[in-house]
Amino acid sequence: MRLSNRNKASVYNFIHTLLLMMVIFGITAFLLNEYRFHAVGKVSYGFILLPVMLLVIFHLNGRQIFEYDSDGEALNFKNRNIIPFLDRPLHDEFPKYKLISYEIVKLFSFKRLYITISSKSSGATILKYEISYLSQKEVNDLKLSLNKVVKANKEKND
Incomplete structure (x- = not known):
């Protein structure tokens, strides 16, 4: 099964650009109010705080683009940010039989996927992916696919 929200990258770019523009306009409005008009008073700090808080929340939600592929004998996970220099993209590929569990x-609005895989050196390794920007249907499809793999692995081991 393949799952990807790569087609929503333009929407995320638009939201990011809009938030950056709001920050710039907020700073401009704050400076104009403080040094020229003196119309709003202390409320002018909201011109900066609100857009900055929204931008921080947007980035704290994690990497926006998530791709999953379970076709064939391997599981393939990709997780990247729409702005390439902000975060290092994650890319992991491993055989299906190594998947032990997932959670x-x-x-709130944050969603994380933790994958536990078997490892020769340390016994088990946990991989973390940010899936906050997946819809509930996409999350359910991901759960269904991972459940199949975990169930098949447990049947082989028993």
């Missing part, structure tokens, strides 16, 4: 953690 999806949800906290």
Whole structure:
């Protein structure tokens, strides 16, 4: 099964650009109010704080683009940011039989996928992917596919 939200990259770029523009306009409005008009008073700090907080939340949600491929004998995970220099993209590929378990953690609007795979050197390795920007249907499809792989691996080991 293949799962990707790469087609939404233009939407995420638009949102990011809009938030950056809001920050710039907020700084401009703040400076104009402080040094020229004196119209709003202390409320002018909101011109800067609100857009900056929205931009920080957008980036704290994690990498926007997530791709998953379970076709064939390997599992392929890719997780990257729309702005290439902000974060190093993640790319992991490993055989299906190495998958031990997975867990999806949800906290407010943050969603993380933790994959546990078997490793020769340390016994088990946990890989982390940010899936906050996946829709609920995409998350359910991902769970269904990973459940199949985990179930098949448990049947082979028993």
